[in-house]
Amino acid sequence: MTGQTTTGAGSAAKILDVAERLVQVRGFNGFSYADVAGELGVTKASLHYHYPGKAELGEALINRYATRFAEALLTIDAECADVPAKLAAYAGVYAGVLREQRMCLCGMLAADYETLPPAMRAAVVRFFDENGVWLEQVLEQGTIDGTVHHEGSARDAAQLIISTLEGAMLVARPYGDPERFQSAAARLLANLTAASRDGAASA
Amino acid sequence: MTGQTTTGAGSAAKILDVAERLVQVRGFNGFSYADVAGELGVTKASLHYHYPGKAELGEALINRYATRFAEALLTIDAECADVPAKLAAYAGVYAGVLREQRMCLCGMLAADYETLPPAMRAAVVRFFDENGVWLEQVLEQGTIDGTVHHEGSARDAAQLIISTLEGAMLVARPYGDPERFQSAAARLLANLTAASRDGAASA
DNA sequence: GTCTATAGGCAGATAGAC
DNA sequence: GTCTATCTGCCTATAGAC
Numbered sequence: 001m002t003g004q005t006t007t008g009a010g011s012a013a014k015i016l017d018v019a020e021r022l023v024q025v026r027g028f029n030g031f032s033y034a035d036v037a038g039e040l041g042v043t044k045a046s047l048h049y050h051y052p053g054k055a056e057l058g059e060a061l062i063n064r065y066a067t068r069f070a071e072a073l074l075t076i077d078a079e080c081a082d083v084p085a086k087l088a089a090y091a092g093v094y095a096g097v098l099r100e101q102r103m104c105l106c107g108m109l110a111a112d113y114e115t116l117p118p119a120m121r122a123a124v125v126r127f128f129d130e131n132g133v134w135l136e137q138v139l140e141q142g143t144i145d146g147t148v149h150h151e152g153s154a155r156d157a158a159q160l161i162i163s164t165l166e167g168a169m170l171v172a173r174p175y176g177d178p179e180r181f182q183s184a185a186a187r188l189l190a191n192l193t194a195a196s197r198d199g200a201a202s203a
Numbered sequence: 204m205t206g207q208t209t210t211g212a213g214s215a216a217k218i219l220d221v222a223e224r225l226v227q228v229r230g231f232n233g234f235s236y237a238d239v240a241g242e243l244g245v246t247k248a249s250l251h252y253h254y255p256g257k258a259e260l261g262e263a264l265i266n267r268y269a270t271r272f273a274e275a276l277l278t279i280d281a282e283c284a285d286v287p288a289k290l291a292a293y294a295g296v297y298a299g300v301l302r303e304q305r306m307c308l309c310g311m312l313a314a315d316y317e318t319l320p321p322a323m324r325a326a327v328v329r330f331f332d333e334n335g336v337w338l339e340q341v342l343e344q345g346t347i348d349g350t351v352h353h354e355g356s357a358r359d360a361a362q363l364i365i366s367t368l369e370g371a372m373l374v375a376r377p378y379g380d381p382e383r384f385q386s387a388a389a390r391l392l393a394n395l396t397a398a399s400r401d402g403a404a405s406a
Numbered sequence: 407g408t409c410t411a412t413a414g415g416c417a418g419a420t421a422g423a424c
Numbered sequence: 425g426t427c428t429a430t431c432t433g434c435c436t437a438t439a440g441a442c
Contacts, residue, residue: 011425029232030318032417046426048419103314107370111306111314113377115233125377151393152386159374160387164363167310167370171362174316174328183355184363190354191394214407235435249408251437 012050012060014040020061024102028058028112028120055117058109062123065105066130069093073134083142084193087161090135091185094165098181103173107166132158139192148192157192164188215253215263217243223264227305231261231315231323258320261312265326268308269333272296276337286345287396290364293338294388297368301384306376310369335361342395351395360395367391 018039022031033044033054051057072093080086097104106127113121135158142148150157168184221242225234236247236257254260275296283289300307309330316324338361345351353360371387 025317027230027232027315027318029230030315033419034416042425043427044418045420045428049425052419054418107373108314110373110377111311112230112233114228115230121377128374128377150390152390156386156390159383160367160371160390163371163374163387164367164391165370166373167366167368168363170310170313170369170373171331171366174313174324174331180362183359184366187353187355187359187363188367236437237434245407246409247436248410248438252407255437257436 011046015047015050015057016061016064019057020065020105021100021102023058023061024097024105024108027108028054029115055120058116058120059123061105062109062120062127066123066127069127070130073131083138083145083147084189086138087142087148087189087192090138090161091165091189094169095178095181095185098169098172098178101173101176103169104166107169110166111170128162131162135161142192149194150192161188161192214249218250218253218260219264219267222260223268223308224303224305226261226264227300227308227311230311231257232318258323261319261323262326264308265312265323265330269326269330272330273333276334286341286348286350287392289341290345290351290392290395293341293364294368294392297372298381298384298388301372301375301381304376304379306372307369310372313369314373331365334365338364345395352397353395364391364395 015036018036019031022035033047037044037047047057051060073090076086076089076093080089094104106124109116109120109124110128113124116124132155136154139148139150139154139157143150143154165185165188168181168188172178172180172184218239221239222234225238236250240247240250250260254263276293279289279292279296283292297307309327312319312323312327313331316327319327335358339357342351342353342357342360346353346357368388368391371384375381375383375387
């Protein structure tokens with residue numbers, strides 16, 4: 001992209017790839033620089049060149065994850081015709097993560113929250129906020145066009161969606177059963193698209 | 204209870220008390236024997252006398268937690284008049300944990316699942332199973348007496364309840380906002396007690 | 407039951423050669 | 425950019441005195 005040498009190009013990204021998976025599977029306190037270095041066939045010192053400490057590595061992990069998530073939301077906005085389809089696609093993003101036997105990065109870091117450095121804490125909260133804003137806007141659109149129904153504020157409904165999907169991932173993983181997630185997600189969406197009405201539009 | 208000497212009586216329980224809180228706040232990989240010993244004013248070696256290793260301590264933590272949870276469910280069965288009240292009380296148990304700024308012990312351990320020794324893994328799954336069985340039975344009773352309504356199996360509805368409450372705790376904690384949990388829990392229960400009906404019984 | 411002392415290992419991190 | 429070598433500290437765990 002910027003004319004860098006090909007030797008070692010993408011080292012920083014490869015480090016993030018491995019570290020991301022390790023955090024999603026084992027948690028932030030469940031992996032080490034030695035784990036990442038071992039998988040990549042490099043030394044720990046090499047990792048410290050790209051990310052001075054675990055805190056900086058953690059920040060980079062969340063920022064890249066949040067960016068990718070935001071891009072996925074833009075894609076959903078562009079490709080999904082109606083609100084129910086957007087919500088189904090949103091749940092599908094989570095399902096894709098779980099299919100790789102991973103927890104949502106920020107869901108995992110929410111569990112580790114009390115042990116995280118301040119910058120990582122702020123980034124985790126930002127992730128949930130961004131998701132909440134997007135969902136809130138989608139739900140408001142759905143209320144206007146009559147495709148979704150919920151009591152109370154769209155904000156609260158958005159937070160319920162995030163909580164339910166994160167919780168369904170959390171609990172499904174010990175069972176090694178993605179179906180357990182799918183069942184919960186489907187029921188959640190059904191409550192939004194059919195609540196107090198029968199014969200709602202099919203997705 | 205069994206005529207033990209008073210000296211040191213309850214040491215094992217005190218260890219569990221401190222370790223339990225540390226796990227609920229920091230995760231299983233976020234606390235050490237040194238942390239527990241420090242808070243109790245004893246040495247690490249003393250802890251190893253009661254619990255040979257972290258694995259055994261972890262098992263004891265889950266077993267005691269699951270026993271207390273089961274007792275709480277029995278109390279709910281005894282004291283709550285109807286099914287909606289039972290479900291509200293069930294959510295209230297979670298709310299009580301969150302009020303102490305803790306995550307559900309087994310929700311936290313679900314995040315740490317991949318790093319846990321086999322016996323702890325089995326105990327975590329057992330906890331969720333026991334909760335599922337109780338909820339399923341409560342929901343079936345509610346369906347019979349017409350106080351709750353849900354599509355699909357009571358089993359799936361029970362799993363949705365567990366997932367939602369665990370997820371709501373997980374996400375609410377970084378915000379330090381119990382209201383965020385309450386909102387999600389209230390909406391979850393409303394979907395069960397009022398779905399496709401208006402003017403449902405008040406709790 | 408609790409202590410002191412210690413073992414052996416792994417953690418995150420740094421200095422400096424190449 | 426990656427390496428070797430090393431530091432310091434904390435981790436789980438054990439032996440043995442009291």
